[in-house]
Amino acid sequence: xxxxxxxxxxxxxxxxxxxxxxxxxxxxxxxxxxxxxxxxxxxxxxxxxxxxxxxxxxxxxxxxxxxxxxxxxxxxxxxxxxxxxxxxxxxxxxxxxxxxxxxxxxxxxxxxxxxxxxxxxxxxxxxxxxxxxxxxxxxxxxxxxxxxxxxxxxxxxxxxxxxxxxxxxxxxxxxxxxxxxxxxxxxxxxxxxxxxxxxxxxxxxxxxxxxxxxxxxxxxxxxxxxxxxxxxxxxxxxxxxxxxxxxxxxxxxxxxxxxxxxxxxxxxxxxxxxxxxxxxxxxxxxxxxxxxxxxxxxxxxxxxxxxxxxxxxxxxxxxxxxxxxxxxxxxxxxxxxxxxxxxxxxxxxxxxxxxxxxxxxxxxxxxxxxxxxxxxxxxxxxxxxxxxxxxxxxxxxxxxxxxxxxxxxxxxxxxxxxxxxxxxxxxxxxxxxxxxxxxxxxxxxxxxxxxxxxxx
Amino acid sequence: xxxxxxxxxxxxxxxxxxxxxxxxxxxxxxxxxxxxxxxxxxxxxxxxxxxxxxxxxxxxxxxxxxxxxxxxxxxxxxxxxxxxxxxxxxxxxxxxxxxxxxxxxxxxxxxxxxxxxxxxxxxxxxxxxxxxxxxxxxxxxxxxxxxxxxxxxxxxxxxxxxxxxxxxxxxxxxxxxxxxxxxxxxxxxxxxxxxxxxxxxxxxxxxxxxxxxxxxxxxxxxxxxxxxxxxxxxxxxxxxxxxxxxxxxxxxxxxxxxxxxxxxxxxxxxxxxxxxxxxxxxxxxxxxxxxxxxxxxxxxxxxxxxxxxxxxxxxxxxxxxxxxxxxxxxxxxxxxxxxxxxxxxxxxxxxxxxxxxxxxxxxxxxxxxxxxxxxxxxxxxxxxxxxxxxxxxxxxxxxxxxxxxxxxxxxxxxxxxxxxxxxxxxxxxxxxxxxxxxxxxxxxxxxxxxxxxxxx
Numbered sequence: 001x002x003x004x005x006x007x008x009x010x011x012x013x014x015x016x017x018x019x020x021x022x023x024x025x026x027x028x029x030x031x032x033x034x035x036x037x038x039x040x041x042x043x044x045x046x047x048x049x050x051x052x053x054x055x056x057x058x059x060x061x062x063x064x065x066x067x068x069x070x071x072x073x074x075x076x077x078x079x080x081x082x083x084x085x086x087x088x089x090x091x092x093x094x095x096x097x098x099x100x101x102x103x104x105x106x107x108x109x110x111x112x113x114x115x116x117x118x119x120x121x122x123x124x125x126x127x128x129x130x131x132x133x134x135x136x137x138x139x140x141x142x143x144x145x146x147x148x149x150x151x152x153x154x155x156x157x158x159x160x161x162x163x164x165x166x167x168x169x170x171x172x173x174x175x176x177x178x179x180x181x182x183x184x185x186x187x188x189x190x191x192x193x194x195x196x197x198x199x200x201x202x203x204x205x206x207x208x209x210x211x212x213x214x215x216x217x218x219x220x221x222x223x224x225x226x227x228x229x230x231x232x233x234x235x236x237x238x239x240x241x242x243x244x245x246x247x248x249x250x251x252x253x254x255x256x257x258x259x260x261x262x263x264x265x266x267x268x269x270x271x272x273x274x275x276x277x278x279x280x281x282x283x284x285x286x287x288x289x290x291x292x293x294x295x296x297x298x299x300x301x302x303x304x305x306x307x308x309x310x311x312x313x314x315x316x317x318x319x320x321x322x323x324x325x326x327x328x329x330x331x332x333x334x335x336x337x338x339x340x341x342x343x344x345x346x347x348x349x350x351x352x353x354x355x356x357x358x359x360x361x362x363x364x365x366x367x368x369x370x371x372x373x374x375x376x377x378x379x380x381x382x383x384x385x386x387x388x389x390x391x392x393x394x395x396x397x398x399x400x401x402x403x404x405x406x407x408x409x410x411x412x413x414x415x416x417x418x419x420x421x422x423x424x425x426x427x428x429x430x431x432x433x434x435x436x437x438x439x440x441x442x443x444x445x446x447x448x449x450x451x452x453x454x455x456x
Numbered sequence: 457x458x459x460x461x462x463x464x465x466x467x468x469x470x471x472x473x474x475x476x477x478x479x480x481x482x483x484x485x486x487x488x489x490x491x492x493x494x495x496x497x498x499x500x501x502x503x504x505x506x507x508x509x510x511x512x513x514x515x516x517x518x519x520x521x522x523x524x525x526x527x528x529x530x531x532x533x534x535x536x537x538x539x540x541x542x543x544x545x546x547x548x549x550x551x552x553x554x555x556x557x558x559x560x561x562x563x564x565x566x567x568x569x570x571x572x573x574x575x576x577x578x579x580x581x582x583x584x585x586x587x588x589x590x591x592x593x594x595x596x597x598x599x600x601x602x603x604x605x606x607x608x609x610x611x612x613x614x615x616x617x618x619x620x621x622x623x624x625x626x627x628x629x630x631x632x633x634x635x636x637x638x639x640x641x642x643x644x645x646x647x648x649x650x651x652x653x654x655x656x657x658x659x660x661x662x663x664x665x666x667x668x669x670x671x672x673x674x675x676x677x678x679x680x681x682x683x684x685x686x687x688x689x690x691x692x693x694x695x696x697x698x699x700x701x702x703x704x705x706x707x708x709x710x711x712x713x714x715x716x717x718x719x720x721x722x723x724x725x726x727x728x729x730x731x732x733x734x735x736x737x738x739x740x741x742x743x744x745x746x747x748x749x750x751x752x753x754x755x756x757x758x759x760x761x762x763x764x765x766x767x768x769x770x771x772x773x774x775x776x777x778x779x780x781x782x783x784x785x786x787x788x789x790x791x792x793x794x795x796x797x798x799x800x801x802x803x804x805x806x807x808x809x810x811x812x813x814x815x816x817x818x819x820x821x822x823x824x825x826x827x828x829x830x831x832x833x834x835x836x837x838x839x840x841x842x843x844x845x846x847x848x849x850x851x852x853x854x855x856x857x858x859x860x861x862x863x864x865x866x867x868x869x870x871x872x873x874x875x876x877x878x879x880x881x882x883x884x885x886x887x888x889x890x891x892x893x894x895x896x897x898x899x900x901x902x903x904x905x906x907x908x909x910x911x912x
Contacts, residue, residue, distance in 0.1 A: 007470045008536035014463045080464035081548070081839040092537070092611075110566050112841045112876070154836040155548075174881035180888045181835055379637055380610040383537040385568045420568070422878040425630035432636045 009086040010253045017084055018248040019071055021241045024279045025064035025351055027286040030358065032064070032237070032350035033325035036312060041456055044322050052219060054229050056127040060238040069241065071123075072130075078122045078155060082111035083245065087253040088417075092381040094401070101404035103397060104261065105417045106250045106277065107384065112178070113148035115342075115387065115419030116273045117233050120242035121145070124231045125152035134227035135159025139189065139214030141168055142341030143175030144387075144419060145233030150182035161228075163189040163217045167208035168341075175423055189214040196220055196318065211345075212317025212331075219320050234270030235315060235324070235349055243276025250414065251280045261292065263400060265415040267392035268296040268305065268363070269342045271349030277416040278361070285360065294361040295400075296352065297392040299371075301439045302335035304328060304348045305356055305363035307446060312456040313347060323454065326353040329441075330449030336439050338368055339427035340388040346449075366395045367438040372431040374398050375421070387419035388427055465542040466709045473540060474704040475527055477697045480735045481520035481807055483742040486814065488520070488693070488806035489781035492768060497912055500778050508675060510685050512583040516694040525697065527579075528586075534578045534611060538567035539701065543709040544873075548837040550857070557860035559853060560717065561873045562706045562733065563840065568634070569604035571798075571843065571875030572729045573689050576698035577601070580687045581608035590683035591615025595645065595670030597624055598797030599631030600843075600875060601689030606638035617684075619645040619673045623664035624797075631879055645670040652676055652774065667801075668773025668787075675776050690726030691771060691780070691805055699732025706870065707736040717748065719856060721871040723848035724752040724761065724819070725798045727805030733872040734817070741816065750817040751856075752808065753848040755827075757895045758791035760784060760804045761812055761819035763902060768912040769803060779910065782809040785897075786905030792895050794824055795883035796844040802905075822851045823894040828887040830854050831877070843875040844883055 025031055034043040049058040060069065071079070090103040108116035128136050135158050140146030146162040153160035162184050169176055169188035179186050189209045190197040194217045200207065215232075222230035233239060254260060264281055266274035274296055284290040296305055304327045313328040315321040328347040329335075335344045348356075355361050368388070375391035377398070378384070386394060397415040404411050421428065430436040481487055490499040505514040516525065527535070546559040564572035584592050591614050596602030602618040609616035618640050625632055625644035635642050645665045646653040650673045656663060671688075678686035689695060710716060720737055722730035730752055740746040752761055760783045770787040771777040784803040785791075791800045804812075811817050824844070831847035833854070834840070842850060853871040860867050877884065886892040 008533075009470075011467050014465075077464075077547075078839075112835070112839055114878075151836075151839055155839070173885070174878070177881040177885045177888060178841060178878075181832060181841065181884050183836065376637060379568070380607075380639065383534075383568055383607055383611070385634060385637065422570075422630070422634075425633040428637050429629070429633045432633060 006089055006257050006259065008091060009088050010257060011086055012084040012249060012252055014080060016252060017079065018245055018252070019076065020068040021071055022244040022248055022279050022283065023063065023066055023069055023241050024244065024275070024283055025237065026067040027283045028354065030354065032354045035322035035324055036456065038314065038319055038321070038323055051223055052230050054124070054127045054131050054133070056131070057124060057238050060241055061236060072126055075123050075126050079245070082118060084249050085110060087250055090382055093378060096377070096381045097398065097401050097405065099401040099405040100408065100410040101401040102410065102412045103401055104412070104414045106246055106414065107417045108246060109384070109387070109417065109420035113144055113151055114422060115144040115148070116243060116246060116276070117145045117148035118151060119245050119276070120233060120239045120272065121148035121152040123242045125149065125156050125158055128229060129156040129158055133158065133229055135161060136229055136231045137161045137218040137221040138231050138233070139163045139211060139218045141165050141211045143168060143172055143423065144342060146184070147175060147178050149231065150179040150184035153184065154182040160184040161221055162186045163191065163214040165189055165209040165211055165214050172423060189217050191217060194220045210317065215316040216318030216320050234272040235347065237351055239272045240275035240349055240351055243272050244279040246273065246276040246416065247279040247281060250277065259412060261414040262411040263293045263295065263413045265295045265297060265393050265396050265400070265413065267343060267389050267416070267418065268298050268348065268352065269345045269389065271352040273416050273418045275349050275352050282355065282360065295396055296356065296361060296363040297396045298363065298365050299338050299340055299343050299392065300365040300367045301338040301441065302329065302344050303365040304346065306365045309450055309453065310353060310357050311453050313453055315347060323456065324350050326350050327356060329446060330452055332452050333449040338439065339424065340368070340392065342389040343392065364396055366392055369436050369438055371395045372436060384417065385421045386417060387421045388424050390418040393417070462545055462713050462715065464547060465544050466713060467542055468540040468705060468708055470536060472708060473535065474701055474708070475532065476524040477527055478700040478704055478735050478739065479519065479522055479525055479697050480700065480731070480739055481693065482523040483739045484810065486810065488810045491778035491780055492912065494770065494775055494777065494779055507679055508686050510580070510583045510587050510589070512587065513580060513694050516697055517692060528582055531579050531582050538574060540705050541566060543706055546838055549834060552833070552837045553854065553857050553861065555857040555861040556864065556866040557857040558866065558868045559857055560868070560870045562702055562870065563873045564702060564729070565840070565843070565873065565876035569600055569607055570878060571600040571604070572699060572702060572732065573601045573604035574607060575701050575732070576689060576695045576728065577604035577608040579698040581605065581612050581614055584685060585612040585614055589614065589685055591617060592685055592687045593617040593674040593677040594687050594689070595619045595667060595674045597621050597667045599624060599628055599879065600798060602640070603631060603634050604689070605687065606635040606640035609640065610638040616640040617677055618642045619647065619670040621645055621665040621667055621670050628879060645673050647673060650676045666773060671772040672774030672776050690728040691803065693807055695728045696731035696805055696807055699728050700735040702729065702732040702872065703735040703737060706733065715868060716746070717870040718867040719749045719751065719869045721751045721753060721849050721852050721856070721869065723799060723845050723872070723874065724754050724804065724808065725801045725845065727808040729872050729874045731805050731808050738811065738816065751852055752812065752817060752819040753852045754819065754821050755794050755796055755799050755848065756821040756823045757794040757897065758785065758800050759821040760802065762821045765906055765909065766809060766813050767909050769909055771803060779912065780806050782806050783812065785902060786908055788908050789905040794895065795880065796824070796848065798845040799848065820852055822848055825892050825894055827851045828892060840873065841877045842873060843877045844880050846874040849873070
């Protein structure tokens, strides 16, 4: 272990922090396919989207040509609360593995939301405030996005209405209380506050809800209240844009160290952290300036990239949001028995889907018991208790480092450590008690789900 | 708000990190009184202490003359995982208060244990390993110390046996699971594993335990197993020594910025974080090189400094540990209804007690509802959800900043933000639901407790 080579942690100075987000789509020759209006199946217009989303965010969503978009001054100030995040050299993990590989990770968990979600939440809350809105509505499953948005809204003095999937609301009371401490109004979904919520409660008495239903309630709440818009924490191009701060900081830190990664690894649910982490590296690859390998890691129980179809599909089970061309398991697919709530999404960012389809990125599916084994090993040597989602990236980073050991190669690996696992101890307990299982959907199950893909 | 003046966060570079702990006692003309053997009431000898504690830690405990003690290389490496901690300028809090005061805080919560406890845990685990021990035993109440020690033991490959107060074990299953994830053996106390645990269970069937009982079990487990010693996370001089890393880093960062604080504020339970934070500043004051105000903040429900006696007392209710001269409420005093578990200790560090007795430091007691109001205000503008313990310091920092506003003074305030509140959401929920009360012990209650002080 040679700690003289590069520091254990590299922090950019505040003067070195990025002042603009990087819009990866601007460098893609073949762009992601346009979003479609779910009613007309024609490309959505800005005007249509502005009923649901903030004006400036719609502009960002539809802009696939501007390379850099300035970060507003107030957002830059907020970023200073928790950014720069450190680029960490995993000396202790390297030592434990006995690998010649040099492993780095960009740690996004050092903020109260516990994840990278805050990067986009503060941007979205800022634009809502700048537009003169009263508040925003959203849904949350695992709770990281809801927490991040609550923090951002508290800061800008915006009302924040969170529809939290009822089973999470009841099983994760601490997440709920963090949101309440930040002044958010947290409603278990399905609720009696919305038309769609009341209808679902009537049709399915005692239901514990779903993310799709919570999205539909949040959207209804946004369009039926004056001065409200709906915001979303993943999947959308605007979210990947804001998350590019992760990759930009990582790249700036590597440049400062004079290091170039060979391989960039991230977990992928809707794709927001992976899209943000790889953005500037992928940009260099697209422009022919450098080459990198990229690996998206997903749960074997929800394998959008590795077993999904590249097709237009609904983003939500309620079918109220625009259709997106993406790798998808079908909007009715229900992933089972996976403790990484943030990765249990049937689809994938359109931008990442297009890059994957162009073979610019690899994908790998991993089983959750092997993910928790990696999480435990990492926690014990690197001192950070990782979120189950993030641990998917750890699993593959370890696997690749062991491959390097076998092949005698000193490759440089970067992975994204998106968050901490403090609110995931129920999952850790299952693992500690050896009560955790794996689940892989059958081909028949997927075929049935694919059969319901919309005909576009 | 002028963010150009000094950065929002100041991090030392790894080359600037302290390489030795500072032993504040070396600069005290009148030293803290010696520990007494609970059997003979004579000053304890190193030999007596070595049955219970590691050899090198005993040496540190009894050394009140060496000014700087080198930090072992392996401990310095471990520190790099989570140190330096940032010195943060609370620009957003200043703006919210409209105060001319300049507020800084040293944030120790950016590690998986969630608090400053890891600073001493890694040192104690290192010395245990260096002595060739198999493992260590300890007790934990709120769970921060147990978590920190589990992390340190996992790193050094030491067995870690934690006796966790039974009511905490049951009410805080997530804390327990973090410890288990780090490989610790966590036993609810009183247990059937020790003689004293069995006796207590027999005398009080169904008891939910106490910290005093857990200490007694942990000490028994240490002295009855070959190759084990007992370790403690607060109160002792050795712990304050290790925690001096907090103050040394803070002072180095201030020196780098060319800033000198007027006032240093910290919460005080057993005194470990406060003693560590103030150490180098108090050293300058003792040596006549500079002057500072210091304020220890304690809960009104457990007011050791502000209403206690300066006397020899037992450190534990089981009376197995040495007696210490300290500000104490009496070893039988049971503080009620306070959610800051880490501050519910009847006594106080002997070093801090002596400094307070010499009027080198002030103390203030605050009520918990006003503490949670400060926590909420802080969380919403500074973006960090503070631990209830740490929020005692926030309360007084805000009060002092408001005094500065009234008096039109631009004083520089430093406070210690010792940890995060992720595992304290039950308390936050009580506050959010306006179900939290205050509790102040009566004079009669304290008089009854003082009557049981040992006659020394």
